[in-house]
Amino acid sequence: MKTWFTFLLMLLLSLSFAQKGFSQTGSIKGKIISEGEALSSMNISVIGNERIAKSDSAGNYSFLNIPVGEYRIQVTGVGFKKMDKSIRVLNDEQTVLNFDLSNFQTSLEEVVVTGTLKAVNRLESPVPVEVYTPGYFRMNPTPSIFDALQNVNGVRPQLNCNICNTGDIHINGLEGPYTMILIDGMPIVSSLSTVYGLSGIPNSLVEQIEIVKGPASSLYGSEAVGGLINIITKKPQNAPKFSADFFSTSYLEHNADLGFKFNAGNRATVLTGLNYFNYSNPVDHNHDNFTDVTLQDRISVFQKWEFKRKEDRKFSLGARYLYEDRWGGEMQWNKSYRGGDQVYGESIYTRRYELIGNYQLPVKEKIFLGFSLNKHNQDSRYGTTSYIAEQQIGFGQVTWDKTTGNHDLLFGAALRYTFYDDNTPATTGLNQAIAKKTWLPGLFVQDEITVNKQHKLLIGFRYDYNSVHGNILTPRAAYKWSINENNILRLNAGTGFRVVNIFTEDHAALTGARSVEIPNKLKPEKTYNVNLNYLKKIYTENGNFIGIESSAFYTYFNNRIIGNFDADPNKIIYDNLNGYAVSKGFSTNVDVTFNSGLKLILGATYQDVATVEDGIKTQQILTEKVSGNWAVSYKIRPLKLSIDYTGNIYSPMRLPLLSATDPRKEFSPIWSIQNIQFTYAGLDRFELYGGVKNLLNWTPNKGNPFIIARANDPFDKNVQLDGGGKVIVSPDNPYGLTFDPSYVYGPNQGIRGFFGIRFTIK
Template sequence: MRHLIFIISIISTSIYAQEITGIVYSNGEPLPYTNIYLKNTSKGTSADENGHFRIKNVEPGKYTIIASFTGFKSATKKIHIKEQPIAVTFELQESEMLDEVVITGTLKAVSRLESPVPVEVYSPIFLKKNPTPNIFEALQNVNGVRPQINCNVCNTGDIHINGLEGPYTLVLIDGMPIVSGLSTVYGLSGIPNSLIEQIEIVKGPASSLYGSEAVGGLINIITKLPEHAPIVFADSYVTGWGEYNLDLGFKASVSPKTSLLFGINYFNYNNPIDNNNDNFTDLTLQNRISVFQKWDFQRESNRLFSIAGRFFYEDRWGGEMQWTPEYRGGNEIYGESIYTKRYELLGKYQLPVSEKMLLQFSYTDHNQNSVYGDMPYLATQRIGFTQLTWDKSLNNHDLLLGTAARYNFYDDNTPATVHADEIIIPSLFIQDEINFSERQNLLVGARYDYDKRHGNIFTPRIAYKFKPTKDNIFRVNAGTGFRVVNLFTEEHAALTGARDVIIKDELKPERSYNINFNYLTKLYTKSGFIFGLDASAWYTYFTNMISPDYDTNPNQIIYDNLDGKAVSKGISFNIDTLFPNGIKLLAGATFQDVSQTEHGITQKQMLTESFTGTWAATYKNYKYHILIDYTGNLYGPMRLPLLGDLDPRLPESPVWSIQNIQFTYDGLNQFEIYAGIKNLLNWTPNKGNPFIIARAHDPFDENVEFDNNGDVIPTQENPYALTFDPSYVYGPNQGRRLFFGLRYTLN
């Protein structure tokens, strides 16, 4: 009887099952190879070369059918299948992929296409292609941007843009400069990816709007408005090395006019690994928690008012494998232990006046308790920032006027900081964007800062945009940048365990002069091929550049204003391509020459690659709900800091690459399962080198002999005349590992 019922049910299903047919258009032309699928089912197909599609054996019922094609806006229709076949027609519109709203380049919310300043935009989808525990690591797949690890032991680092070192990069959250030299890596850690609306990157000086530190470029992390965030989200993954990362959050309506966005990031790695057999941890052990919340208040006339805050705490250590906290600060077992506690507050308030005036503010308190071997580094940094802008349109002029004030407090226990550094820097700035026509506009701007240590600082800029067609844009930007330097950031202090920091003279502010050419285009074909190109060429000239000298004395880092010039020049290309078979490719390449000339001698800047390549290839099989992401980067040679002529380590890094692959299944309602392999090639910097950390067996230099000038004497025990030095680093020591994760999103 059971078999009879089963046979009858199969026959009845085959009788009543129907098919869905249709065609997909775009701009009146058939759109081939579009993905068509029924939501929450395994039924799906792809359109043929003429845009036609057919889904067979669909049981009667109500469905949601979706047409999706990368580069176009997805279309959704409700259908009800009864006893007759059904035909569906879709008309897909080109997506606004090049038309994202950006604010970084001009301090205004404008279309990326209309901005006279080129801005690169990266969404949370980009971050998901290679899941990382922080944004710092995620930027490794952005062309022209490189996370630089500055210490083999503690793994702290900074962000290089177009070959310029981390102190030249300004990091902002929601437009507020809450991060500076002491804490770049911490400002880019602990923000759950699900809370990020987008990441905006400007390459080149932006000091005319953002002041000191925005010399090489800036990174602006835009967090979501509560109304745009999911109701609940969770994302957690583990790796084969024992790393564990958790992002968790929710949004809530506290009252009819008040909404809250809350997120927690927790990261833990507590599994010492020494694959290169130097008795030092290959990866710093970490225990980190970050709590973020953002309050949004509804006001009359939709005026803005939001406040956000974040608390960050981290305990990290690296060192000899047998190190435990009881050895912290001693000279028996070498370890670098860092306790970091950080508070951040930022907000924006639109004044209740008829004019468009916006008050923004931020405050950070950063406390660091670190030891490097037996050398303590205790530092406190407080930064307060407030800014008032007036946005005014007059005929074809779009004006922005503003005033800002920045409060800096810095103190540490190093001999160079005899007194705490405390200063207030007031600023004025003005910007005028002149719209000559729909095709061209001109932006002129200037900023004035007063620093009592250095006097008046003036930074002008000019930008011209020409748009001959809707899909072709030419931009020219020129301007100046400046940077007031505080050398004693964590990364430099981390090296004092091996090298002394020497300041020869009173340091003057750095100045730079920059010009940038940019071309942006997009091409669509009837065959379904889409091609986008973003190309740039730049030239930056530095005066008064402050450069670390590793070469004069291997036991010292000598800082002084360069008696000469420094130049950064190069070209970069980003392509965004969609093939008819559904494969999407984001790829970029940068070729650069960053050099310094002093006393007639020109040499390449230390730790600066000559070329970079990045890629992210994606393929989505809609029928089986499988997404494949293949990401990677490629770096050219860079000059490395050796300890002398006898140092046997490579003077230049080889060409190296880190590649990753990820598989994601999203066929479950509200859940995504993902897994993959990081560092497929198992590349680490010790390959081809006799060692990475110099004298890892003698971290306190107990068996090193010096002459009367303080230079190391070669001995039988120390034939290369080395001291303990963990600063020879240009890439991560972490090899191949598997990862597995689960995401949950309730919208």
């Protein structure tokens, strides 16, 4: 009996210890934050245990009575990429596990429209689209979007004149006429006014800027050869009630951006933006008696109406007016000398009127009518040369968005009318087939086929009929392979075309002493393009993020139109290339974000842009082979202080010399513009910012005897010519040059400080 009692007692003690061992538990608690702020209503789950919690208003969460062991805890929420971490739960202990989702915001999942003319998630688009928000450009505040684009990899604002500072946008080394500028998807900015169209768009009204590199003529028609820049304006209902942004520089540049919205009755919300820029302080730091920087007085007013309709159908209207008075020239110039030959100046008056609209038809199908109108008047004087031009463009487009099965279809019909007239020989002869009025109707179709979850195929085709050049066909194809959630491969191929009017696109033809010669009738340019894009995302357990996007591109040109600056120093000779041209290269963007508050955006592009004629390869003028850009940002969250260090660097490019005896350098040096900014956001509704631009105080005159040729004789009054029209070398003209301001490859503005203030009422 005693033996049985001892056995039962030992058995009960064993079961008690076993039960105690099986019931060992612990707990988990933590906090969910992003950018130093608590996140509420986030979902926290224990993978494999089916325990779920939600963060409270302070971002806190907890799990009690979790059995001892190894677990993975996952956090998900609207607007954030899911994040999970490993943890070990110990007996009778409370384990702290915090999550910082600062780098897990779904910044790579913006909605984009430019690649396919449809609103799609950026990661789902078969066409790679780069997206830049106003926050990115605020790291280096500028008075215009034209200037802001210097911080975009593979995109370079190119100044074309040392005096008037007109310019264009280069994408992957291709000049401005190959880039189409859109506002809300409408081709509102014509080739006559690329630089003016990008100036004066109030930054307060910009929602995001979408960039597509490579031909997109199958959707957008002529000019969409090198790429697209689509400026998406804010929806009025999403904009703050009032915003203001003012800044000034030590050069005495002053810029003001104002934005405000109001309700017009119960059915319309109106957003208004105003931009004013003034620079009236002539400086001549290189002592050539010419202004280093063009003086400007510019005002732009933009208004957008958004109407509420049944079933949330879209209807928006936008309008903009731009006026600009800019001049550069000899320091003693004033408007009394405009157009005369006593004191040299380049004076440009610009007026633009724009209207854009998008209307969804009141039918069951998704059919949209988009339209735009613009009128551009330009009155310019380049010394004694006048350029008085008027351009009017009307554009209408109907698209039908239809989904059936695994086919996402888009059908469209477009009509573009262009009126252009000026006082140059372009409209009166020179063997160029130019009509004052041209029509460009077109039809296009696009089919995006979802083969399965991983594979998508896009096929597109466009037919246009130009009233001058006839039939034009542009096919397109794209393939997207989602290898997994964090690796995407895209392949795009297509053709492009451009109908040319050089006089609306090349100010070098008018600014300076060179005359223009067109020996043959110019034919439309055609291109063939292929682009391979790879995107990789890396999320680390400690909350850091690395994004890598690389592209290889190749564009082949037929009928490339070249401006020959080399054959004769007194002429620019335009003709279709008797051969071919190629633009090829490779670019990479790297985005690294640490939960410590440090963010790195790095970009680099290698490009080879050249022409081949009679077996001889020539590098394109004013085109760098290698470029890089960076933006380093660090947030000191307890102090509400941000530090932004931005910059770019360019390899040498070939420059337009006037003769073999021209003493200026044939190639530019390696050059870099770098900036630093400090922003304080510790005040309610206010933000203060300031810093230094061009930290290295770099200007293109360094290392050169002069930049503007014959600045002492801008009207060539003392230039002697021989019987063949060539310049005679003389004691007054030892290098045999004529006046010419086209030797320009970078901004001629040195180091300067800036300070600004932003105010927002949400």
